[in-house]
Amino acid sequence: MSMADDDKVTYEVPIGPIHPALKEPFMIKFKLEGEEIVDADPHPGMNHRGIEFMGMHRNPMKVIPLAERTCGICSIVHQHMYTTAVEHAVDIVPTQRARYIRTIMMELERIHSHVLWAGVAAHEIGFDTHMHFTWKIREKVMDLLEAISGNRVNYSMWTFGGVRRDITEDMYPKIEETLDYYAELYDKLEDIFLGDPSIRHRTKDIGILTKKKALELCGVGPTVRGSGVKKDVRIDQPYAAYPDLELDYVLPSRYGYENIGDVFSKTVVRLKEILQSIDLIEQCVEKMPEGEITSEGNKAALFNKLKRASGEGIGRLEAPRGEAMHYVRLTEDNEDVDCWKIRASTYNNLATYAPMFMGEQIADIPIIAACIDPCIGCMDRAEIVNLDTGEKKKYSKDELHELSVQKTEDILGGIDI
Amino acid sequence: MNSDELPLSLEELEEYFVAELEDGLESIETEEIEKGLSKKTMKLIWMKIDRDNFRDAVKAISEIQVPHLSVASGSDKGDFIELIYHFMVNYGYPEEETAVNLKVELPKYDLTIPTITDIVPGAITTEREKQEFLGIDVKDIPDDRRMWLDENYPDDRYPWRWDKTGMEDMSRHVHEKEQTFEEPVSERVDKEEDGD
Numbered sequence: 364m365s366m367a368d369d370d371k372v373t374y375e376v377p378i379g380p381i382h383p384a385l386k387e388p389f390m391i392k393f394k395l396e397g398e399e400i401v402d403a404d405p406h407p408g409m410n411h412r413g414i415e416f417m418g419m420h421r422n423p424m425k426v427i428p429l430a431e432r433t434c435g436i437c438s439i440v441h442q443h444m445y446t447t448a449v450e451h452a453v454d455i456v457p458t459q460r461a462r463y464i465r466t467i468m469m470e471l472e473r474i475h476s477h478v479l480w481a482g483v484a485a486h487e488i489g490f491d492t493h494m495h496f497t498w499k500i501r502e503k504v505m506d507l508l509e510a511i512s513g514n515r516v517n518y519s520m521w522t523f524g525g526v527r528r529d530i531t532e533d534m535y536p537k538i539e540e541t542l543d544y545y546a547e548l549y550d551k552l553e554d555i556f557l558g559d560p561s562i563r564h565r566t567k568d569i570g571i572l573t574k575k576k577a578l579e580l581c582g583v584g585p586t587v588r589g590s591g592v593k594k595d596v597r598i599d600q601p602y603a604a605y606p607d608l609e610l611d612y613v614l615p616s617r618y619g620y621e622n623i624g625d626v627f628s629k630t631v632v633r634l635k636e637i638l639q640s641i642d643l644i645e646q647c648v649e650k651m652p653e654g655e656i657t658s659e660g661n662k663a664a665l666f667n668k669l670k671r672a673s674g675e676g677i678g679r680l681e682a683p684r685g686e687a688m689h690y691v692r693l694t695e696d697n698e699d700v701d702c703w704k705i706r707a708s709t710y711n712n713l714a715t716y717a718p719m720f721m722g723e724q725i726a727d728i729p730i731i732a733a734c735i736d737p738c739i740g741c742m743d744r745a746e747i748v749n750l751d752t753g754e755k756k757k758y759s760k761d762e763l764h765e766l767s768v769q770k771t772e773d774i775l776g777g778i779d780i
Numbered sequence: 781m782n783s784d785e786l787p788l789s790l791e792e793l794e795e796y797f798v799a800e801l802e803d804g805l806e807s808i809e810t811e812e813i814e815k816g817l818s819k820k821t822m823k824l825i826w827m828k829i830d831r832d833n834f835r836d837a838v839k840a841i842s843e844i845q846v847p848h849l850s851v852a853s854g855s856d857k858g859d860f861i862e863l864i865y866h867f868m869v870n871y872g873y874p875e876e877e878t879a880v881n882l883k884v885e886l887p888k889y890d891l892t893i894p895t896i897t898d899i900v901p902g903a904i905t906t907e908r909e910k911q912e913f914l915g916i917d918v919k920d921i922p923d924d925r926r927m928w929l930d931e932n933y934p935d936d937r938y939p940w941r942w943d944k945t946g947m948e949d950m951s952r953h954v955h956e957k958e959q960t961f962e963e964p965v966s967e968r969v970d971k972e973e974d975g976d
Binding site: 406407408411413415416419451459462578579580581582592593594596598599600601602603604605606607650652677679686688690692701702704706710711713714 | 813815816817818819820822823824846847848849850851853854855864866868870871872873874875876877878879881900901902903904905906927928929930939940947
């Protein structure tokens with residue numbers, strides 16, 4: 364607490380790491396004058412797991428499953444960026460059919476992520492009925508992802524040169540059914556999030572990010588498209604099958620809204636992108652070329668090639684949360700990945716928090732914090748040192764095991780198991 | 781640069797950088813990769829620049845368009861540390877976006893680089909990250925606090941370094957063996973002792 368010259372009292376309020384807005388550990392320190400926010404200072408790093416460091420101690424093949432575990436929701440995104448970066452570095456060309464399968468998977472994940480975000484946003488403003496509704500309809504796309512890949516999360520579909528599982532014609536009816544399901548429900552979703560007066564009241568003119576600030580701070584994704592910035596890697600620098608598809612920038616102005624950059628604008632962008640994704644998957648299914656699903660069928664030969672390969676590459680895409688990229692370098696004298704840099708969307712959007720919070724009320728902190736669709740797991744990536752700061756004691760594996768056995772026994776109250 | 785002239789083709793960009801940076805440019809390469817059935821290309825430029833001309837290069841990029849800095853990646857290459865600033869230009873123009881990758885090499889005995897936050901305010905996150913993960917001193921950085929690593933993490937160890945300031949001995953089998961590094965003394969304890 365400090366006294367300003369004009370007798371205004373400034374309070375410092377840390378919010379997090381266990382947060383009313385996010386289920387992930389993340390802290391923002393706020394400076395408040397009464398109810399008004401005058402400064403916001405994000406403190407990330409509570410979820411640092413050293414994924415880049417671990418990757419630099421593994422061979423390129425082993426890093427594929429590691430890369431997708433960077434994040435649970437956007438695991439496809441990190442898998443795709445890593446594999447394309449290595450493909451770029453060692454000149455592997457994925458097959459055309461694989462490009463289309465990758466695109467279908469990435470767009471399904473975008474539907475999944477945006478529906479999930481809509482639920483989180485409803486929860487932040489106290490509308491839990493809508494949260495349950497959106498999370499219920501999210502199950503359908505997860506079922507489809509499971510039907511295609513075998514997994515509900517961490518799909519393990521990618522490999523160098525293509526994908527590991529095909530999308531065959533007998534899966535088309537299931538895909539169509541899921542897309543129809545979302546197309547039918549879309550009007551209801553839009554009616555809730557754009558039409559409901561109480562949601563409008565909580566999101567309109569709240570957390571404004573101006574176009575100038577969005578550009579200066581290098582923001583990405585729906586966060587800046589809501590401010591009218593035309594940035595979308597799928598169009599600007601198309602990858603996978605996007606060069607063959609028809610799509611346009613999703614800006615609120617295209618649908619009769621203003622590009623203000625408030626929470627409402629960002630909601631419009633995310634909802635309209637669900638419709639865009641449905642359209643893109645339909646285009647992919649229609650245009651899907653015949654052929655092999657991977658250009659590197661011989662795994663042993665590929666492994667040997669990667670061992671001796673040298674080069675550097677960039678994998679870049681438009682994740683549901685915005686542009687993200689990986690940089691990979693392989694060298695001849697190092698069998699492991701020599702350098703790996705992950706850059707997730709939230710990393711760049713972190714800087715946009717301060718201007719969005721400025722001048723807003725305490726009650727709006729959760730929804731503004733959620734409006735960039737933050738993904739702390741992606742952004743943080745590492746926790747290395749195992750220290751108990753209170754007692755300065757390090758536990759060995761055996762001690763930890765003993766402690767957990769002790770805890771179980773305490774809970775069971777001596778019941779023999 | 782006038783916005784009417786955008787988007788610039790790969791050749792125009794190359795000519796522009798050669799003219800702007802003259803002798804400061806150590807090397808420049810362009811690359812195009814075909815994507816999809818329609819054979820559209822992904823465009824990249826790789827530039828290597830001396831540290832003294834680094835800010836001029838960033839200014840040259842910022843004159844094309846408000847620069848989009850994706851990230852700065854960095855790695856330990858023995859005697860020097862290589863930083864690559866990945867900029868994007870021509871965004872907002874379908875299929876025209878070009879990645880401009882700016883490489884700078886910093887010798888281990890003088891790991892300093894000027895800040896670019898006055899030209900690209902969004903660079904602050906990545907500059908702070910380079911300070912704590914590679915031990916680079918970013919001159920005139922507006923905010924030099926630690927961002928990602930735990931406050932108990934030693935000050936003189938850097939996770940992405942391969943030399944003795946790296947963290948090889950700290951990381952392997954963290955749960956299985958006693959860690960060999962010295963436990964750092966937290967700042968708060970120091971202050972209390974000073975007070976006494």
